Amino acid sequence: MSFRRILLFGCLLAMTAFAAALVYAWRSALAPIDPPSTASFSDDEVRRGAALALIGDCRTCHTAPDARTFAGGLAMPTPFGTIYSTNITPDPETGIGRWSLAAFTRAMREGVDREGRHLYPAFPYDHFSLTTDGDVKALYAFLMTRDAVVAHAPANDLPFPINIRLVLAGWKLLFFHPGPFVAEPSRDAQWNRGRYLVEGLAHCGACHTPRNLMGAEIGSRAFAGGEAESWTAFPLGSHSPARIPWTEAALGHYLRAGWDADHGAALGPMRPVVENLAEAPADDVAAMAHYLASLGHPVEKPLALAPTPAEAAGLRPQSAGWQTASAAPPAGLPPGQTIFDAACRACHAAGRPLPLGGVDLAVSSSLSASSPQNLLNILLQGVPARDGEAGPIMPNFGGALDDAALSALVGYLRQDLAGLAPWPGLADAIAAARRAAASSSHARADR
Ligand code: HEC
Numbered sequence: 001m002s003f004r005r006i007l008l009f010g011c012l013l014a015m016t017a018f019a020a021a022l023v024y025a026w027r028s029a030l031a032p033i034d035p036p037s038t039a040s041f042s043d044d045e046v047r048r049g050a051a052l053a054l055i056g057d058c059r060t061c062h063t064a065p066d067a068r069t070f071a072g073g074l075a076m077p078t079p080f081g082t083i084y085s086t087n088i089t090p091d092p093e094t095g096i097g098r099w100s101l102a103a104f105t106r107a108m109r110e111g112v113d114r115e116g117r118h119l120y121p122a123f124p125y126d127h128f129s130l131t132t133d134g135d136v137k138a139l140y141a142f143l144m145t146r147d148a149v150v151a152h153a154p155a156n157d158l159p160f161p162i163n164i165r166l167v168l169a170g171w172k173l174l175f176f177h178p179g180p181f182v183a184e185p186s187r188d189a190q191w192n193r194g195r196y197l198v199e200g201l202a203h204c205g206a207c208h209t210p211r212n213l214m215g216a217e218i219g220s221r222a223f224a225g226g227e228a229e230s231w232t233a234f235p236l237g238s239h240s241p242a243r244i245p246w247t248e249a250a251l252g253h254y255l256r257a258g259w260d261a262d263h264g265a266a267l268g269p270m271r272p273v274v275e276n277l278a279e280a281p282a283d284d285v286a287a288m289a290h291y292l293a294s295l296g297h298p299v300e301k302p303l304a305l306a307p308t309p310a311e312a313a314g315l316r317p318q319s320a321g322w323q324t325a326s327a328a329p330p331a332g333l334p335p336g337q338t339i340f341d342a343a344c345r346a347c348h349a350a351g352r353p354l355p356l357g358g359v360d361l362a363v364s365s366s367l368s369a370s371s372p373q374n375l376l377n378i379l380l381q382g383v384p385a386r387d388g389e390a391g392p393i394m395p396n397f398g399g400a401l402d403d404a405a406l407s408a409l410v411g412y413l414r415q416d417l418a419g420l421a422p423w424p425g426l427a428d429a430i431a432a433a434r435r436a437a438a439s440s441s442h443a444r445a446d447r
């Protein structure tokens, strides 16, 4: 073959491949409808949809700070750039008012919008695809009966080529394995319900499963721990770093109440999850705890801790009230413990029960985790108060503690209190946590 013929043949081959890819990637628009009247949905269906929407965290992602519920516009930072959630109120122009049930179902199951554009998996359709027809219909009924809000989502801030939605077709080909949910006949109904919700609508793995470089969850490492908004979503099940193994009862309480006496409170991005589950049906949350508990737990890592230097020296811990009395820490203590005694002990070692008191830090997963990320986030961001609710509050120590003091305190907590090897790369982790605290204080001030 002459060089020209090879070139021609190569071009033809490339064009055929490109055309095939386009045919695969191309999704047609579905016809717009007149927004359905609220009377066309049954109360019962709307009520079921409301419960499912809580389990799916729809309002958490689709509501921007100080804006109308479900009107979208929340900035979602990803390793690739910022994606904004969309308006899912029934407004005909800026929301999903003209979406048929078929269009809504296609978005939930296949990640394609009414006009046929591929959606970014920041919208967890890789989990939502498991949702049954009946549940998708109930969610549709619920959303279509909300107040319509006129609101345009800001344009995404993504680099080329990720800003081209057609590229997502390739991502889906490689990484998207849509449902349906298949029940495990050897397990009981509660277990199957729990798995259906955890893997599906509740999309727990979206945060708790590690992702590959292309941003897809690594299925073989389900629940081995992931990352969300600069927080570690701790491993669950047999990978859990918890010092006291999570039982079904502890999980059930934590997921609904937002805290557990042996594990502390849900903080960072886990907080909205439990706030939603607090309002969800109790037996659904119990089923999720039942399923999660069946994932097993690691061999117990008993808390046989060496006495702290102060205890070894026969010093008794101070009781609450470091701010008041002559609470000067005993001389000669390592600086990390001095800081702990002065700034933390009153709340964390005074026996005040949760949720208002702080947990005994030795049991906290933030000390036994493989990275200091969450501990630093908590120290730098504190536990902010909630509007009009009695709940846990902790001040932030970002201003009071400089980097040297922070690293001494963290060293004391990790090595002396938890009895574990020091974290490598602590200085870098402190710098990263300071950046995260600075951006979280203006980005999502009070969510
Ligand atoms: C983790 C955050 C997150 C959660 C949870 C979430 N969404 Fe979304 N959703 C998004 C983002 C981001 C987009 C926009 C994706 C894009 O632009 O490609 C989106 C898009 C959508 C769309 C397409 C709308 C359009 O105009 O194209 C629908 C429908 C939708 N979501 C419904 C839901 C429902 C129903 C729930 C709850 C069951 C839910 N979402 C939960 C982040 C989320």
Ligand code: HEC
Pocket (backbone or CB within 6 Å): 263, 264, 265, 266, 339, 340, 343, 344, 345, 346, 347, 348, 354, 355, 356, 357, 358, 359, 360, 361, 364, 365, 366, 375, 378, 379, 383, 392, 393, 394, 395, 397, 413
């Ligand atoms: C005014 C009381 C108060 C003070 C002072 C305080 N905390 Fe807290 N802290 C809390 C409360 C309340 C919580 C939420 C309940 C919980 O999770 O323990 C919390 C949560 C935490 C957590 C998360 C525990 C978990 O796994 O849930 C860590 C870690 C922590 N605090 C560390 C510290 C350290 C270190 C100091 C000292 C620099 C400190 N706290 C000072 C009240 C306080």
Ligand code: HEC
Pocket (backbone or CB within 6 Å): 198, 202, 203, 204, 205, 206, 207, 208, 228, 231, 232, 233, 234, 236, 240, 241, 242, 251, 254, 255, 263, 265, 266, 267, 268, 269, 270, 273, 288, 292, 365, 366, 374
């Ligand atoms: C938006 C991200 C996100 C989602 C979705 C999410 N989590 Fe979390 N989860 C986190 C983060 C971050 C932490 C660590 C912060 C903390 O412990 O308070 C966490 C902590 C936890 C813990 C405590 C682990 C420990 O050892 O202390 C449990 C249990 C948990 N999540 C279960 C779940 C379940 C079940 C679901 C699904 C219903 C879920 N999470 C969904 C982000 C998420």
